[in-house]
Amino acid sequence: MKKYIVRNSKQLASFLMILSSLALLQSITNYANAKIISSVKPIGFITEAIASGVSDTDILLPDGASPHTYSLKPSDLAKLKSAELVVWVGEDMETFMPTILKSIDKQKQIELMAIPEINALLRTSHDDEDEDNHSHDESVQDHHQHGEYDEHIWLSPEIAKIVAQSIHDKLIKLYPNKSALIDENLNKFNIKLAETEQNIAKKLITVQNRGYFVFHDAYGYFEARFGLKKLGSFTINPAVQPGVQKVYSIQQKLKEHQAVCVFREPQFSPAVIEKLVDGTDVRIGELNPLGTGIALSKDAYSQFLLKLTQQLLDCLDKN
The missing domain is CATH 3.40.50.1980 (Nitrogenase molybdenum iron protein domain)
Known part of the structure; x- marks a missing residue:
């Protein structure tokens, strides 16, 4: 690596400007590389499994952030606008997403709650036992603010398989020359998931x-x-x-x-x-x-x- 010797203040200013430009270029490159953006981490895990070796992926929400209360930053907007594909759950989960996604081509999005196969497996946002624990007013208030259905769909292995299939089908269209690898990734994901389910059932x-x-x-x-x-x-x-x-x-x-x-x-x-x-x-x-x-x-x-x-x-x- 070439060493730079800074001799005066002008050279120092020039050197710092170069470093700043390189940092900006790297930032832009990182955004460009993250072609597939998932809103929350567990969905990003499924996305990475199917897109591995096909395209770079990234996750919008940082560790410690909740999709219920998150506010988008300028860097998030840049990621979303430069992405080839955005995978998200739905407007009752990521309340911060619909406004920005209006300006993004629908063909570049997968809204998981809109997939009919997933919709058929949804549970209501509270079960019968929980209904007994709510006062009527409290239950109505929570329903109104949090939607009719439970959108924590990534906690269902059955729905996770549908999510993986949906991402697979979209990637086949985006990267037809890598269809064999995408098929292989989906197959490996399904095998690993089945093994994991059996393991968890035994443990619990x-x-x-x-x-x-x-x-x-x-x-x-x-x-x-x-x-x-x-x-x-x-x-x-x-x-x-x-x-x-x-x-x-x-x-x-x-x-x-x-x-x-x-x-x-x-x-x-x-x-x-x-x-x-x-x-x-x-x-x-x-x-x-x-x-x-x-x-x-x-x-x-x-x-x-x-x-x-x-x-x-x-x-x-x-x-």
Whole structure:
């Protein structure tokens, strides 16, 4: 590498300008390389599995950010506008997306909630047990603000297969000369996912009868698939704090020893949880529905599901 010797202030200013230009060029290059943008990390994991070796991928939301409360930055807008494909869930999940996506060609988007095969598998944004824990007004308010359906669709292995297929089909059109590799990536993803599902089912069978509460009603697809015993959630929409009646109802159930764990999330850790379990044998665990800390790779989606499984076991499986 050539060494630069700075002899005076003019040369220093010139040198700094060159460095600045190189940094800007690198930034532009990075945006250009990230041809496929996924809104949230777990969807990005699936995208990377299918696009690996075909195109560079990137994820819009950084670790620690919630799709419920995120605000787009100028750099995010640049990424979205330069992308060849944007994969996102839907307007009730990523409320920040529809406005900017109006200026982007529909052919360059995959809105997962609009896919009929996924739509047929959707669950409502709260289950029957949770309905019992809501006052009517609270339930209506949460529904209004968070949509009719549960859009945490990446927590369903069955829906994940449809997501992968949809990304595959779009990539075949974008990169027809790489169709063999795209086919191979999809096949490997489906095989790995089937193995992971079997592994998780075996791991969780021992805790299926152990009741728990979650802070945020985000895990319904996963719980239904693996037969878990969620007793309820503090809130449907994490932007809406749980009401007094909800907290009291959960407190009564904890006193009646119906639950062994209460799970919080790294994005939302309300103090009310610690107060509720105080004086009881109920443990506090942590669930991460967004894959925080998992690096983007071909196998990241399976790693994500397995990590969630381990987080459940760490709390539920203690004697």
